Amino acid sequence: MTGTGNQAGRLLPPRHIAIIMDGNGRWAAKRGLPRTAGHKAGAENFRKIATYCKNIGVKYLTVYAFSTENWKRSETEVAAIMALLKRYLLEAVDTMERDHIRLHFFGDMTPVSPELQALARETDEITEHLSPDDFQANVCLNYGGRDEIVRAARQFAEDCAAGKRRPGELDEAVFSSYLDSAGIPDPELIIRPSGELRLSNFLLWQSAYAEFYYTDTLWPDFGEAELDKAIAAYHSRDRRFGGVK
Numbered sequence: 001m002t003g004t005g006n007q008a009g010r011l012l013p014p015r016h017i018a019i020i021m022d023g024n025g026r027w028a029a030k031r032g033l034p035r036t037a038g039h040k041a042g043a044e045n046f047r048k049i050a051t052y053c054k055n056i057g058v059k060y061l062t063v064y065a066f067s068t069e070n071w072k073r074s075e076t077e078v079a080a081i082m083a084l085l086k087r088y089l090l091e092a093v094d095t096m097e098r099d100h101i102r103l104h105f106f107g108d109m110t111p112v113s114p115e116l117q118a119l120a121r122e123t124d125e126i127t128e129h130l131s132p133d134d135f136q137a138n139v140c141l142n143y144g145g146r147d148e149i150v151r152a153a154r155q156f157a158e159d160c161a162a163g164k165r166r167p168g169e170l171d172e173a174v175f176s177s178y179l180d181s182a183g184i185p186d187p188e189l190i191i192r193p194s195g196e197l198r199l200s201n202f203l204l205w206q207s208a209y210a211e212f213y214y215t216d217t218l219w220p221d222f223g224e225a226e227l228d229k230a231i232a233a234y235h236s237r238d239r240r241f242g243g244v245k
């Protein structure tokens with residue numbers, strides 16, 4: 001696909017970019033720092049990249065912050081990640097309205113601390129008052145693609161049992177409306193830093209026709225120039241969606 005230049009002569013970015021924010025631990029190890037220092041640097045980089053995405057006209061940025069599998073890590077590491085999320089949410093509550101940043105969560109919040117759940121509800125309420133045209137960041141927290149699909153299937157089954165739905169109604173559009181990403185277009189581009197070539201349970205349904213971009217750069221080092229490179233790579237892809245050109 002070929003891109004169209006915007007006023008800055010830059011290629012128009014995809015509407016929805018998703019990022020697996022990986023490599024924080026290795027970034028810290030390389031510097032002789034504890035893994036938690038890597039998560040702090042990663043969180044700071046998320047702020048930077050989200051602002052950049054907003055400025056260049058990306059509509060949705062979905063980031064993988066904590067997977068359903070990440071509970072396997074040490075208690076100290078999990079607590080440090082949750083503390084960083086809390087700090088980010090506290091800051092977001094104060095600034096998202098001013099900066100026109102909508103915030104939404106993907107994932108099962110039930111095992112997350114009541115404090116974080118309350119903050120997520122608060123940011124959801126602020127998001128409701130913002131314009132649907134404003135930039136939106138989706139943070140995947142206790143998120144797993146398989147878990148999301150199972151939760152959607154369970155809810156649909158419950159709606160059938162309650163007489164609100166009929167099994168024959170189920171098609172891709174109806175199923176999508178039960179996912180955490182309901183109403184949000186699929187990501188055109190999925191980026192994974194840190195050199196791992198896998199999805200690790202990220203956006204299994206939504207990635208059906210996404211373009212993938214992998215780089216060895218570790219997430220805390222993944223800057224604006226790297227994002228530009230990923231967008232340029234995206235524009236060089238021939239997206240056929242199963243058809244013939």
Ligand code: IPE
Binds near residue numbers: 023025070
């Ligand atoms: C990503 O960085 C952050 C989370 C998974 C929470 P990692 O912590 O996985 O960093 P590496 O892969 O060990 O370098």
Ligand code: IPE
Binds near residue numbers: 020021023064065067
């Ligand atoms: C994926 O990274 C999850 C997040 C970035 C939040 P992991 O580091 O957990 O994935 P694996 O273990 O390398 O597959």
Ligand code: MG
Binds near residue numbers: 022023024
């Ligand atoms: Mg990792």
